Amino acid sequence: ATGDDRGMAGPKVIGIVGGTGRMGQLFAGILERRGHRVLIASRSTALTPEAMVPQCDVVVITVPIAVTEQVIRQVGPLVRKDALLMDLTSLKEFPLNAMLQRCTGSVVGTHPVFGPSVQSFQGQTFVVCPGRGDAWHKWVLDFLCSEGAVIKETDAATHDRHMAIIQGMQHFSTIGLGMALRRLGMKPEALLEYSSPIYRIRLDMVGRILGQDPELYADIELQNRHNAESIGAYVAALRELQNVLATPDRDGFLRFFQEAAAHAGDFCSQAMDETDRLIRTVADSVAKAPAALPTVGLGLLDEHTIITLGPEGTFSHQAALAADAAARVLFVSHVAEVFSTLEVNTLETGGTEG
Amino acid sequence: ATGDDRGMAGPKVIGIVGGTGRMGQLFAGILERRGHRVLIASRSTALTPEAMVPQCDVVVITVPIAVTEQVIRQVGPLVRKDALLMDLTSLKEFPLNAMLQRCTGSVVGTHPVFGPSVQSFQGQTFVVCPGRGDAWHKWVLDFLCSEGAVIKETDAATHDRHMAIIQGMQHFSTIGLGMALRRLGMKPEALLEYSSPIYRIRLDMVGRILGQDPELYADIELQNRHNAESIGAYVAALRELQNVLATPDRDGFLRFFQEAAAHAGDFCSQAMDETDRLIRTVADSVAKAPAALPTVGLGLLDEHTIITLGPEGTFSHQAALAADAAARVLFVSHVAEVFSTLEVNTLETGGTEG
Numbered sequence: 001a002t003g004d005d006r007g008m009a010g011p012k013v014i015g016i017v018g019g020t021g022r023m024g025q026l027f028a029g030i031l032e033r034r035g036h037r038v039l040i041a042s043r044s045t046a047l048t049p050e051a052m053v054p055q056c057d058v059v060v061i062t063v064p065i066a067v068t069e070q071v072i073r074q075v076g077p078l079v080r081k082d083a084l085l086m087d088l089t090s091l092k093e094f095p096l097n098a099m100l101q102r103c104t105g106s107v108v109g110t111h112p113v114f115g116p117s118v119q120s121f122q123g124q125t126f127v128v129c130p131g132r133g134d135a136w137h138k139w140v141l142d143f144l145c146s147e148g149a150v151i152k153e154t155d156a157a158t159h160d161r162h163m164a165i166i167q168g169m170q171h172f173s174t175i176g177l178g179m180a181l182r183r184l185g186m187k188p189e190a191l192l193e194y195s196s197p198i199y200r201i202r203l204d205m206v207g208r209i210l211g212q213d214p215e216l217y218a219d220i221e222l223q224n225r226h227n228a229e230s231i232g233a234y235v236a237a238l239r240e241l242q243n244v245l246a247t248p249d250r251d252g253f254l255r256f257f258q259e260a261a262a263h264a265g266d267f268c269s270q271a272m273d274e275t276d277r278l279i280r281t282v283a284d285s286v287a288k289a290p291a292a293l294p295t296v297g298l299g300l301l302d303e304h305t306i307i308t309l310g311p312e313g314t315f316s317h318q319a320a321l322a323a324d325a326a327a328r329v330l331f332v333s334h335v336a337e338v339f340s341t342l343e344v345n346t347l348e349t350g351g352t353e354g
Numbered sequence: 355a356t357g358d359d360r361g362m363a364g365p366k367v368i369g370i371v372g373g374t375g376r377m378g379q380l381f382a383g384i385l386e387r388r389g390h391r392v393l394i395a396s397r398s399t400a401l402t403p404e405a406m407v408p409q410c411d412v413v414v415i416t417v418p419i420a421v422t423e424q425v426i427r428q429v430g431p432l433v434r435k436d437a438l439l440m441d442l443t444s445l446k447e448f449p450l451n452a453m454l455q456r457c458t459g460s461v462v463g464t465h466p467v468f469g470p471s472v473q474s475f476q477g478q479t480f481v482v483c484p485g486r487g488d489a490w491h492k493w494v495l496d497f498l499c500s501e502g503a504v505i506k507e508t509d510a511a512t513h514d515r516h517m518a519i520i521q522g523m524q525h526f527s528t529i530g531l532g533m534a535l536r537r538l539g540m541k542p543e544a545l546l547e548y549s550s551p552i553y554r555i556r557l558d559m560v561g562r563i564l565g566q567d568p569e570l571y572a573d574i575e576l577q578n579r580h581n582a583e584s585i586g587a588y589v590a591a592l593r594e595l596q597n598v599l600a601t602p603d604r605d606g607f608l609r610f611f612q613e614a615a616a617h618a619g620d621f622c623s624q625a626m627d628e629t630d631r632l633i634r635t636v637a638d639s640v641a642k643a644p645a646a647l648p649t650v651g652l653g654l655l656d657e658h659t660i661i662t663l664g665p666e667g668t669f670s671h672q673a674a675l676a677a678d679a680a681a682r683v684l685f686v687s688h689v690a691e692v693f694s695t696l697e698v699n700t701l702e703t704g705g706t707e708g
Contacts, residue, residue, distance in 0.1 A: 114550040117630055123637030125550040148641050152547045162548045165540055170556055172595060173527055178614035179591040184584060186519055188621040193506045194516045196468040196479040198562075201632065202524055205556060207625025210615040218607045221599055228600065230538055235589075235596055237533040241526060242589055245575055246582065253572045260532035261564040267542040271561025274636075276471055278555065281635050282628075283477030287502055 008139045015039040015056035017049050017075055018063035022116035023088060027060060030121065030147060053078040058136075061087040061095070065219040069098050076102025084136040088112055090163065091224055092129045092156035099131060106133025108140050109156060113166075115212070122148035129156045164226035169234050171217055172227075174209045181206075197282035198275065362493045369393040369410035371403050371429055372417035376470035377442060381414060384475065384501060407432040412490075415441040415449070419573040423452050430456025438490040442466055444517065445578055446483045446510035453485060460487025462494050463510060467520075469566070476502035483510045518580035523588050525571055526581075528563045535560075551636035552629065 014031050016024045019040030028038045041052040042063075053059050053075050063071050068089050076099060079085045086108040089095040096109040109129035118124055126149045130137055144151055181188065188203055195203060209217065221227060244252040261268065368385050370378045373394030382392045395406040396417075407413050407429050417425050422443050430453060433439045440462040443449040450463040463483035472478055480503045484491055498505055535542065542557055549557060563571065575581060598606040615622065 112550075113548060114552060114633075117626070118633065118637070123551060123639075123641035125548065127548060150640060154548075159548070162540075162545060165535070165538060166545055166548055166553050169534065170531070170553070172592070172599075173531060175611060175614060176588060176592040176595055177524070177527060178618055179595070179610060180523065180584065180588040181519070182614055182617035183587045183591060184519060186516075188618055188625075191516060191520055192621075194467060194479065194481060194508075194513070194520055196466075197477060198468060199520050199524070200628075201555070202559060203621075204625040204628045204632075205559075207618055207622040208552075208629045210611070210618045211622025211626050214608050214611040214615070217611055218604055221607060222602050222604060230534065231596055231599065233537045234530060234534040235592055237537060238526070238530040238589055238592065241530055241533070242585055245526075245585065248576050250572055250576060253575060254568050256533060257529060257564070257568040257571055260529060260536055261568070263536035264532055264542055264561055264564045267546075267557075268561040268565025271542075271558040272471070272565050274554075274558045274639075275562045277639070278558075278632055278635065279468075279472065281632065283472070285477075285628075285631070286504060287477035 008135055011035045011037060012057040013037045013039065013055055014058040014060065015041060015049075015052045016060045016062060017053075017071060018042050018061065020044055021062060023112070024060075024062045026116045026118070027062065027088070034143070049075045050078060054080060056080075056083060058084045058086065061085070061089070061099075064215065065089055065091065065223050068095050072098040073102050077104075079103045079105045081105050084108060084133070084139070086110055086140065090167065090220060092127070092159045096129055096131055096156045106136035107131030108133075108137055110140065110144075111159065111163075120148065123150065124148075125150045125152060127152045127154060127159050129154060129159060160224055161226045164224050164230040167220050168224050168227035169230040171209055171220055172231050173234065174206050175217065178206050178210045197279045197286065200282060200286075201275075201278060362489055365389045365391060366411040367391045367393065367409055368412040368414065369395060369403075369406045370414045370416060371407075371425060372396050372415065374398055375416060377466070378414075378416045380470045380472070381416065381442070388497070403429045404432060408434060410434075410437060412438045412440065415439070415443070415453075418569065419443055419445065419577050422449050426452040427456050431458075433457045433459045435459050438462060438487070438493070440464055440494065444521065444574060446481070446513045450483055450485055450510045460490035461485030462487075462491055464494065464498075465513065465517075474502065477504065478502075479504045479506060481506045481508060481513050483508060483513060514578055515580045518578050518584040521574050522578050522581035523584040525563055525574055526585050527588065528560050529571065532560050532564045551633045551640060554636060554640070555629075555632060 014036050016028055016038065018024050019028055019038070020042040024040065024042075028040060032038050039047065039052050039056065041047045041049040049071070056079075059075065059079050061068065061071060061075070068087065072085075072087070072095060076085060081104050084106045085099050085103045087095045087099065088110055090111055090113075092109045092111060096107070099107045099109070108131050111127040111129075112121075113125040113127060121144065126144050128137075128140060128144070128151055130153070141151060141153075181191075188207060191203055192200060241253075241256055244256060264271075368390050370382055370392065372378050373382055373392070374396040378394065378396075382394060386392050393401065393406050393410065395401045395403040403425070410433075413429065413433050415422065415425060415429070422441065426439075426441070426449060430439060435458050438460045439453050439457045441449045441453065442464055444465055444467075446463045446465060450461070453461045453463070462485050465481040465483075466475075467479040467481060475498065480498050482491075482494060482498070482505055484507070495505060495507075535545075542561060545557055546554060595607075595610055598610060618625075
């Protein structure tokens with residue numbers, strides 16, 4: 001804590017290069033709510049980066065990864081010596097090197113490890129790689145920390161190696177699953193009908209990736225030089241496992257599984273607890289969603305079916321049987337479902353006959 | 355709705371073959387709460403399946419898949435002609451064939467598509483494959499329905515083909531990820547430090563599988579004859595994608611991604627909404643967990659650091675600066691975090707020095 005630190009408090013002029021993108025907009029909104037003055041320069045704004053950057057206490061680079069180095073080379077020399085240049089690139093080695101080379105002011109590399117669909121930084125991870133200048137580095141940490149972010153400080157090369165697994169290898173696996181579904185002629189919706197919450201979450205992960213910008217994933221897969229190693233290890237492991245299954249070699253499978261499990265160690269029980277909580281969240285929302293009802297034994301509904309609040313043996317059940325003793329009673333859990341089940345059934349019947 | 359249906363109401367004597375396993379215990383508990391009398395026979399009980407089965411209105415088979423056919427052959431002929439024989443096997447073709455062949459009573463095949471760690475059937479998916487006998491089939495549907503389960507009725511072969519993707523292909527992918535982590539010398543805990551909620555969920559999925567019984571996954575991977583096709587399609591897709599990346603062929607990657615995305619279609623936006631909700635659930639629990647705090651800029655804590663309730667500019671902040679105007683202020687969101695941050699810091703310091 002020095003005199004410099006106290007000088008860091010208060011509102012700043014913050015310029016976002018690429019601020020019309022979704023990530024730039026997210027940052028602009030959060031920074032403005034904190035009382036900072038936010039300027040934005042991009043290809044589509046009247047304000048150019050060249051005009052904006054010299055006015056700024058902080059310059060944030062958030063442009064597509066393919067043009068990041070070029071933009072840093074262009075604006076880096078315009079950053080004031082007392083100002084901060086920082087980036088949000090999902091790789092850290094090349095942008096940090098470029099920023100340190102082209103800018104004489106303070107430099108911090110950050111990677112928000114999430115997409116722009118979040119509503120706040122609360123609980124989200126930021127990797128922060130120190131570049132140059134302690135005071136601005138602390139300012140960045142304080143800001144992120146006060147927004148509830150989880151901060152991981154590390155060097156750029158270590159970050160990129162971890163991302164080759166967290167992003168490079170995992171997205172590779174997921175995109176491959178999506179293509180396999182296509183080759184097998186299997187629609188995700190058809191699989192969902194067979195999927196309990198845990199499998200629904202897994203399918204949702206595939207849909208989440210495939211629903212996003214292909215260029216973003218091209219960058220993630222093609223720009224990180226460490227990806228070849230992690231993807232190579234993954235494909236080799238799968239081919240080995242495929243051979244074990246084709247043999248078939250049950251003992252070989254058990255050894256393979258147990259080696260992987262031994263490496264994961266105690267993490268497994270923590271993962272089980274966390275996924276159990278997620279499953280309950282999804283199960284509750286499935287149970288509440290009227291959309292889940294058409295699959296519930298509708299084939300058996302006929303004019304002698306009465307929909308009633310479950311479970312069996314309640315007054316509702318007795319009332320249903322009193323109304324039509326021969327009726328098949330379909331139990332539902334909430335009053336709203338009585339009506340939604342009825343609507344769905346009516347629509348279904350109408351559809352079949354019309 | 356017939357006279358037979360009304361005869362189906364009321365408590366039953368239900369015998370569970372394999373009822374000492376975790377899935378058997380889950381069913382026993384739920385059936386007993388519904389007022390049924392539950393008997394259990396397994397290798398470790400005094401009551402033998404041979405003595406139990408003739409007493410039962412319903413016989414439920416829940417034994418390891420490797421001995422399922424043998425157990426069905428043994429107990430099938432002992433099931434009364436007015437009784438129901440049903441199973442909970444995760445494949446449906448071979449058990450249903452065996453049950454129909456060896457038993458003259460009613461037959462229903464079911465697959466609860468979830469593990470025994472759930473606390474109820476609420477929102478969980480059951481696949482139900484009709485075998486023989488309408489009245490008992492309806493009884494099974496009514497029971498599951500009233501417990502809040504989501505029911506998918508289908509034939510056994512269609513079920514097994516879907517499971518070759520939902521379970522066979524996806525678990526194959528996940529077990530391979532676990533082995534790749536081992537080969538890369540990367541501990542899941544190290545990756546977690548870099549992982550926002552979305553990546554944390556993905557890692558948790560790996561830990562969840564590897565933390566379970568290897569024999570169960572050996573059965574899932576080795577017993578379904580449809581797995582070879584889905585796993586083959588998956589490995590082929592990944593090798594193609596690996597080649598595209600190695601070239602590197604950006605346009606090829608974009609085409610690959612877009613073909614997979616086009617097949618997934620509208621499912622993607624639904625998946626995005628659902629995973630956004632999950633991410634908020636995980637982000638909230640990460641934000642509340644004191645365990646997340648050691649990563650928050652602890653390297654910068656010193657004797658001039660004051661932990662206070664954020665955000666900047668509040669009375670707490672002013673009070674902190676009044677106490678030590680030169681202090682670096684670390685903002686936290688909840689009162690409990692003030693203390694947990696302090697404890698973690700004290701422990702860390704002690705650990706480094708001791």
